[in-house]
Amino acid sequence: MYYYAGRVLHVDLATERSRIAPIDEQTLRAYVGGVGLGTRLLLDELKPGVDPLGPDNVIVLANSAFAGTVVPTATKYAFVAKSPLTGYIGDTISGSFFSQTMKRADWDAIVITGKARRLSYLFIDDDRAYVRDAAALKGMDCWDTEEAIRHEIDDQMVKVASIGLAGENLVRYACLGNDKGRQAGRTGPGAVMGSKNLKAIAIRGSKPIKVANSRELFELCVAYGKVSQGPLTQKYRAPGTVGNVLTCQHLGILPTRNFQSGVFAHAEEVSGERMMKLYTEKSIACAGCTIACEQVAKAHEAPYNDARVSVDYESLWALGPLCGVHNMDAIIKACDLCDRYGLDTMSTGVVIAWAMECFERGILTRDDTDGLDLSWGDHGSVIALIHKIVRREPGIGDLLADGVKRASEKVGQGSEAFAMHGKGLELAGYEPRGLQTYALGMAVGTRGSCHNRSPGYEPDMGGKVNRFVAEASRGQLVKDLEDYAAAFDSLVICKFFRKCFTDFWSEAAHLYELSTGLSMSADDLRKVGERVCNIKKLFNIREGWTVAEDWLPARCFDDPLPEGASAGQAIKREDLRMMIDAYYQARGWTADGLIPAEKLAALDLSDVADRAGVNVPQAAGVAP
Amino acid sequence: MTAAVPIRLSPALQQFVHCEPDLCVGCELCVYACSDVKIGQYDPTRSLIRLIRQEPNEKKPVTLTMACRACADAPCLAACPYPGSLVVDPATGIPHVVADGCTGCGWGVPAPGSGDTGGG
Numbered sequence: 001m002y003y004y005a006g007r008v009l010h011v012d013l014a015t016e017r018s019r020i021a022p023i024d025e026q027t028l029r030a031y032v033g034g035v036g037l038g039t040r041l042l043l044d045e046l047k048p049g050v051d052p053l054g055p056d057n058v059i060v061l062a063n064s065a066f067a068g069t070v071v072p073t074a075t076k077y078a079f080v081a082k083s084p085l086t087g088y089i090g091d092t093i094s095g096s097f098f099s100q101t102m103k104r105a106d107w108d109a110i111v112i113t114g115k116a117r118r119l120s121y122l123f124i125d126d127d128r129a130y131v132r133d134a135a136a137l138k139g140m141d142c143w144d145t146e147e148a149i150r151h152e153i154d155d156q157m158v159k160v161a162s163i164g165l166a167g168e169n170l171v172r173y174a175c176l177g178n179d180k181g182r183q184a185g186r187t188g189p190g191a192v193m194g195s196k197n198l199k200a201i202a203i204r205g206s207k208p209i210k211v212a213n214s215r216e217l218f219e220l221c222v223a224y225g226k227v228s229q230g231p232l233t234q235k236y237r238a239p240g241t242v243g244n245v246l247t248c249q250h251l252g253i254l255p256t257r258n259f260q261s262g263v264f265a266h267a268e269e270v271s272g273e274r275m276m277k278l279y280t281e282k283s284i285a286c287a288g289c290t291i292a293c294e295q296v297a298k299a300h301e302a303p304y305n306d307a308r309v310s311v312d313y314e315s316l317w318a319l320g321p322l323c324g325v326h327n328m329d330a331i332i333k334a335c336d337l338c339d340r341y342g343l344d345t346m347s348t349g350v351v352i353a354w355a356m357e358c359f360e361r362g363i364l365t366r367d368d369t370d371g372l373d374l375s376w377g378d379h380g381s382v383i384a385l386i387h388k389i390v391r392r393e394p395g396i397g398d399l400l401a402d403g404v405k406r407a408s409e410k411v412g413q414g415s416e417a418f419a420m421h422g423k424g425l426e427l428a429g430y431e432p433r434g435l436q437t438y439a440l441g442m443a444v445g446t447r448g449s450c451h452n453r454s455p456g457y458e459p460d461m462g463g464k465v466n467r468f469v470a471e472a473s474r475g476q477l478v479k480d481l482e483d484y485a486a487a488f489d490s491l492v493i494c495k496f497f498r499k500c501f502t503d504f505w506s507e508a509a510h511l512y513e514l515s516t517g518l519s520m521s522a523d524d525l526r527k528v529g530e531r532v533c534n535i536k537k538l539f540n541i542r543e544g545w546t547v548a549e550d551w552l553p554a555r556c557f558d559d560p561l562p563e564g565a566s567a568g569q570a571i572k573r574e575d576l577r578m579m580i581d582a583y584y585q586a587r588g589w590t591a592d593g594l595i596p597a598e599k600l601a602a603l604d605l606s607d608v609a610d611r612a613g614v615n616v617p618q619a620a621g622v623a624p
Numbered sequence: 625m626t627a628a629v630p631i632r633l634s635p636a637l638q639q640f641v642h643c644e645p646d647l648c649v650g651c652e653l654c655v656y657a658c659s660d661v662k663i664g665q666y667d668p669t670r671s672l673i674r675l676i677r678q679e680p681n682e683k684k685p686v687t688l689t690m691a692c693r694a695c696a697d698a699p700c701l702a703a704c705p706y707p708g709s710l711v712v713d714p715a716t717g718i719p720h721v722v723a724d725g726c727t728g729c730g731w732g733v734p735a736p737g738s739g740d741t742g743g744g
Contacts (some may be wrong), residue, residue: 032679068656068666069656069666070653070656070657070666071654097652101653104667143679143681157669176710179679180679180680180681181679181680195644206669207667208659208665208666208667208670209665209667210664210665210666214660214664214665218657218660218661225653266712281680281684281685282646282684282687283649284649284679284680284685284687285649285650285651286651287652288651288652288653289649289651290650290651290653292649296680296684296685298684308680308681308682308684309680310680421674463671502630533640
C-alpha cells in the first residue's frame with residue numbers, strides 16, 4: 001500500500017480523448033514527483049527533435065509527493081516540456097491550491113499531447129477530462145481567466161492555471177500563472193500552452209488526501225512549522241526576497257544596466273527595506289506554506305497606482321536595476337503587467353536591458369524602437385515595451401518576444417557579446433563575475449543559466465568558499481548543489497525551507513516514508529537527485545546539446561566589473577574550462593560532457609536512454 | 625483588528641479557534657490539521673475550519689480562517705428553518721447537525737461562527 005495515486009492522466013487535445021495509465025511503484029520511487037517524474041514521463045512521450053512550438057511537443061504536469069498534506073512548503077507541482085526558449089529541457093515549478101486540487105483529483109501526473117483545433121481549456125473534473133471552448137477567454141489576462149472559468153463552471157473550488165496574451169502570442173518566455181500570483185515562470189511554458197491552443201487547465205478535485213502515517217507526520221510537521229517561522233527564514237517574511245537588493249549591492253554583485261556594473265547608484269530607492277516600509281501591504285503564503293514569502297506591494301503614484309502584485313527579488317531586480325529603473329511604483333506596475341500578461345519577469349527584464357544597451361551603443365535607434373527612448377532608467381519605455389512584446393508588435397515587440405539569444409543573433413553587430421543568457425535562458429540577478437562557483441553552475445546548467453537549479457551563489461555569498469577564486473574543487477561542489485536542488489524540485493519541497501533541515505537527506509527521506517509509505521533512505525534520495533540531473537542531461541543530449549554550449553556570455557570574460565566590492569573581477573576562460581572539466585569528472589561524465597554507459601547503469605537509466613535513443617559512449621574519459 | 629459584531633461566548637465553552645486576519649497568511653494548514661484530527665484525512669471540505677482567501681486584485685488581499693465559536697444564542701440555530709435538525713449540546717455549547725433532519729439548505733452556514741454547519 002502506498003499513497004500515490006498510482007495513475008497518470010493522458011489527454012490528447014487533437015482528438016479530445018483521454019485515457020488513464022497506471023504508474024508503477026518503482027518509477028515513483030526512482031523519480032519521486034515534480035521535476036524528476038515530469039522529465040521521465042516527458043522523455044518517454046516526446047519524439048526526438050520536435051519543434052517546441054509545434055503540435056508534437058508534450059506537456060507534463062507532475063505533482064509533489066507531499067501535495068495537499070501538512071508537510072510545509074511542499075504543495076507544489078512541476079510543468080515540464082521541451083523549452084521554446086532553449087530547445088532543451090524546460091522544467092519549471094509552481095505551487096499552491098492548483099497543486100492541492102490536482103492531488104485531490106488523484107493524479108500523480110497529467111500528460112497533454114497534440115494541438116486543440118481552436119482556443120480551448122482543459123477541465124479535469126476528478127476522474128474525467130473535458131476539452132472546452134475558450135473563445136470567450138481570448139486575450140484575457142491570467143487573473144481574469146481564472147475568475148471567468150470559475151464563473152463558467154460555477155464553482156469557487158475549481159483551481160486554474162492559465163496563460164495570458166504572452167502565451168497566446170507565443171512569446172518564447174511566456175509563463176503559466178495559477179492561484180493569482182504563482183507562476184511556472186521560466187523556459188516558456190506559456191508559449192507551449194499557446195502553441196497547443198490551450199488557454200488554461202482547470203481542475204476540480206473532491207477526494208480526501210491520505211498519508212501512510214498521519215500521526216507521526218503531523219507531530220513532525222508541527223515542529224518543522226515552528227522552526228520555519230523562526231530566524232532561519234525570517235528574511236523571506238521581512239522584507240522578503242527583495243532584501244537581496246542591498247545584500248547584492250554590498251557584495252558588488254547586483255547586476256545593473258544589463259550587467260555593465262555590479263553596483264546600482266539608486267539601490268536604496270529600490271531596496272527591500274524601502275519596499276516593506278512604504279509599499280508592502282500584506283504577506284501571503286502558498287497553500288501549505290509556513291513561511292509566506294509573497295509580499296504584496298501596492299503602487300501609489302500615478303500613472304502606476306492601479307498596480308498591486310507580489311514582488312520578489314528577481315522580478316524587482318530585472319525590471320529595476322538591470323534596466324537602470326529606480327522608480328518603485330513603475331517596477332511594481334511592470335511586475336503586475338508581467339503577471340497578468342503571463343510573462344516571465346526575469347527574461348523580460350534581461351531582454352529589455354539588452355535592447356537598452358543596443359540603444360546606448362546606437363545599434364538600435366528610435367527608428368527601430370517605434371520612437372521609444374530606451375535610455376537607462378526610462379520606466380515609461382520599459383512599460384511600453386512590455387505591451388509591445390506580448391502583442392508581438394511588428395519591429396521591436398516581435399524582435400524581443402523571441403528572447404535575448406535570438407534577438408541578438410538577428411541584430412548582430414556584436415550585440416551577442418552582451419546578450420546575457422546561457423543556452424537561451426536569460427540570467428538571474430546575481431553577477432557571475434563576482435561568484436565563481438555560481439558562474440560554473442550557470443555555464444553547465446541543463447535548463448540554461450538558472451540559479452534555482454544550481455544555487456552556487458550560496459557558498460559564494462556565505463563565505464564558505466572564496467568567491468573570487470576558481471578552483472577544480474568547485475566541480476564537485478556544483479555537482480552536489482545540483483543534486484541537492486534536484487531532490488527539492490522532485491519531492492517537491494520549496495527551497496526557502498532548506499535551512500529548516502539539519503540533515504536534509506535523511507529528514508526529507510523520512511518525511512517521504514511517512515507520507516507515501518514507500519521506503520526511502522538518505523542514500524536513495526541522494527541517488528534520486530543525481531538521477532534527475534542525469535536524466536535532464538540525457539534529454540538535452542538527445543535534443544542535440546553540444547559541449548560548446550556549456551559556456552557563459554562573452555561579457556563575463558571580457559569586461560571586468562568596474563566598481564564596488566567585486567571591482568576588477570572577471571572570469572578567465574581557462575579557469576572556467578578547468579572548472580567545467582572538474583565538474584564533468586565529478587559527475588562521472590566523459591571529457592565531452594556525455595554520460596557513459598556505466599554511469600547510466602549505476603543510476604538505473606540504461607533502459608531509459610535506450611528507449612529514448614540517446615547516443616551513449618562506453619566509458620568515462622573516452623569521446624564517442 | 626476588532627470583530628465587527630461582538631460575539632458572546634457560551635459559558636460552557638472556553639476555547640475556540642480565532643484568526644487574526646492581519647497575521648493570517650492563508651496557508652490553510654490549520655484547515656488540513658483539523659480534518660486530519662477529525663477524519664484522519666486531509667480534506668478542506670470536511671474540516672471544521674474554513675479558509676477565506678481573496679487574492680490581490682483591485683483590493684488589498686484578505687486571508688482569514690473561520691471556525692465555530694459556539695456562541696451563546698447561536699445565530700445559526702436561529703437561522704435553521706428545520707426545528708430539531710441543529711441542536712446545541714448543553715454540556716459543551718457546541719451546535720451539532722442531526723443528520724436525519726438536515727436538508728443541507730445552507731441557511732445556518734452564513735451565520736457568524738458555525739460548528740457543524742461549517743463542517744458540512
